[in-house]
Amino acid sequence: MRRGAERVTFWAGQTLKGRVVTDAVFARPVATIMMMVFFSGLALDIAVPAAVLTVMASLKWLVESWPAANDLPFDRKAETA
Secondary structure (H helix, E strand, O other): OHHHHHHHHHHOOEOOOOOEOHHHHHHHHHHHHHHHHHHHHHHHHHHHHHHHHHHHHHHHHHHHHOOOHHHOHHHOOOOOO
16 A cells, blocks of 8 residues: 555655655646646637627627617608508
């Protein structure tokens, strides 16, 4: 059981004596930051166009459904065909 625990701590970046491996001290935070930047960029690549398209569709609907000044229901004239 102890060997399994020692293997886990070794693969987690520690030596069998409990000291952190020097490469892991610098490599892990850098890799983590690089992954955070990459995936946040992917999220923005999806979120920003979705937000822009939502605003555009909302404005189009607002313009199409907004009553015009000459389109008031009590001011309509009889339409002739």
